[in-house]
Amino acid sequence: MKKAVALLGGPVQLWPKDLKDRILVAKKNNDLIFASDRGSQFLLDMGIVPEVAIGDFDSLKKGELAQLEEYEIDFRYSHPEKDYTDSEQLFKVAFEEYNVDQLDIYGATGGRLDHFLLNIFTFSKSELKKYCEKIRYIDCQNIIMYILPGVKKFQAVAGYNYFAVGNLTAVDDLNISGAKYELKNYSSANPFVFSSNEFVGLQPIVVSLQSGEGIIIYSKDINRFYTAKKPRI
Amino acid sequence: MKKAVALLGGPVQLWPKDLKDRILVAKKNNDLIFASDRGSQFLLDMGIVPEVAIGDFDSLKKGELAQLEEYEIDFRYSHPEKDYTDSEQLFKVAFEEYNVDQLDIYGATGGRLDHFLLNIFTFSKSELKKYCEKIRYIDCQNIIMYILPGVKKFQAVAGYNYFAVGNLTAVDDLNISGAKYELKNYSSANPFVFSSNEFVGLQPIVVSLQSGEGIIIYSKDINRFYTAKKPRI
Incomplete structure (x- = not known):
């Protein structure tokens, strides 16, 4: 049973209050830690290095990107004009390359509602639909x-x-x-x-x-x- | 062109910062002010009396309900076990009884995501679908x-x-x-x-x-x- 945790770039205010502890426990249990875009910086700010970081990193400043690149991270660079969103690419890598069995996703709710609805609908797309029962979107007051x-x-x-x-x-x-x-x-x-x-x-x-x-x-x-x-x- | 504004019970933190001013301007223009459930109390806390208040008011304390009942408000009491949600009832009253042509809805996003998704999907239901182009859901960073x-x-x-x-x-x-x-x-x-x-x-x-x-x-x-x-x- 390969477990993993992912942090996306949604509002910090909507995280579960104990998110850092949750990710530290996951790390201790050798669960994989995934991050997309702004989520990578959030993790580093918590003192946690993700195994896999995906995104175009266009929301990061140059110094922050250089800081990230000092660590042993499996980086996947996406492009602003692409067929898949960063989150979709992250999920595809998690399930198809890392064979994750269970993925808890944080930072996916609130903020820009085009992003939130897209996250929700991503698991209705034919390619990712088959993995939909393996994920949970979690914030401070909801589990989806x-x-x-x-x-x-x-x-x-x-x-x-x-x-x-x-x-x-x-x-x-x-x-x-x-x-x-x-x-x-x-x-x-x-x-x-x-x-x-x-x-x-x-x-x-x-x-x-x-x-x-x-x-x-x-x-x-x-x-x-x-x-x-x-x-x- | 009959305009109206509605305040639902979603998180205060996600309102546009100038919501009170927007509602005061609407009031001045003789637009109708609708409120559902907790939204009624929010309006009174801003010093604004809605024309129509809908809900089971189960989130209000008894004193607050008594305070509301002192005003000239078209009250519609719903029941906890009902076929329509408070928001759906509000929208039906707005379009079918008050013949509203344009409705801006605040307090509909964030918080409990079952409520948010239900608000979003309410205008896909056959009865309300025909009014969907007359509404906008507005929060501090999105217009839907x-x-x-x-x-x-x-x-x-x-x-x-x-x-x-x-x-x-x-x-x-x-x-x-x-x-x-x-x-x-x-x-x-x-x-x-x-x-x-x-x-x-x-x-x-x-x-x-x-x-x-x-x-x-x-x-x-x-x-x-x-x-x-x-x-x-």
């Missing part, structure tokens, strides 16, 4: 996973109150059972998310679909994001 | 719009360097012309985003599609989101 046709059980994750199931592509016969809100035989040509579902005690939630691609989102509220500005009227 | 089949011209917006075009549903014959990167006759059953495109001088970008639903994202980078944590190695 994918499901392909079949039946899958999901366990509650401590601290995450909400569980959502959606479809990114046309979907046939999507079912949710064992949850607070059940869903039976849902089919649609349009994308949708059944949000704010919940686990019932320790019972797993079972999700199944006949065709298409599903998305699973564990989420929680974070109070500091909803502190309204004073003064009151 | 939709396009239905046909040809549309987009002008550069000051401060937004990037222009992205994507498809949320299956799409036929998507074209982008007049931009830095052109796209011809793109068809796909899977969602995708062509990100990081750019305007060329003052030339408009022309987007067309034969069938399906497109999404348009104007975006910019915000430096404070990419300040890496010290110390360096």
Whole structure:
């Protein structure tokens, strides 16, 4: 079981608070560390050297790039006008060259929403779709996973109150059972998310679909994001 | 031309910095102000009373709800176990009862990504799809719009360097012309985003599609989101 962690270039404010510790633990367990573009600099700023760094590095200053090149890193340079995004190239290298079995991806959410939606949709592209069940996008309040046709059980994750199931592509016969809100035989040509579902005690939630691609989102509220500005009227 | 503004319950940190001024200007122009759930309280905290407030108000404390009820607001109470989300109900009321022609929606991005994706996908649902070209989702670094089949011209917006075009549903014959990167006759059953495109001088970008639903994202980078944590190695 080859595990890996990847850091992309999304907003620092949305990382899980213990991201550095998570990556240090991964490093200690000999998991691979991947970084794309600005993610490489973020890792170096944490004192962590990635094994693989991918990007055109156009968001780095020249001195920062020179600093990166001093380390033993498998560099992959991309070009600004290319067919694949940096993230797609990173995922292809991870799964096709490094044979990664499980990839946790940080820095993929928020900020520029063209980037975020592209990250989400990347695993709907035919080339990468087959790896979609091996990845998790993780930020400070969400864990995003994918499901392909079949039946899958999901366990509650401590601290995450909400569980959502959606479809990114046309979907046939999507079912949710064992949850607070059940869903039976849902089919649609349009994308949708059944949000704010919940686990019932320790019972797993079972999700199944006949065709298409599903998305699973564990989420929680974070109070500091909803502190309204004073003064009151 | 009946204009309106809506504030949903997403993270305060992602609002445009001048949101209060924007809403005050809207109010002065007699545009309608809509709020859903936590958005109502946010408005009151800014000293602004919405015309229409929709939600189950389950995120408000009892005192806050009582405070809201003192004002002349068209309240619509939803129920926690319902077929429509608060946002969907708000959009239906805006377009079907108040006959709004143009709706700018704030507080719809970030935070819980099941909510964000649901907001994005809400305008792919058959009932609301016909209104999708009348709305814009706006946060501090993105403006999201939709396009239905046909040809549309987009002008550069000051401060937004990037222009992205994507498809949320299956799409036929998507074209982008007049931009830095052109796209011809793109068809796909899977969602995708062509990100990081750019305007060329003052030339408009022309987007067309034969069938399906497109999404348009104007975006910019915000430096404070990419300040890496010290110390360096």
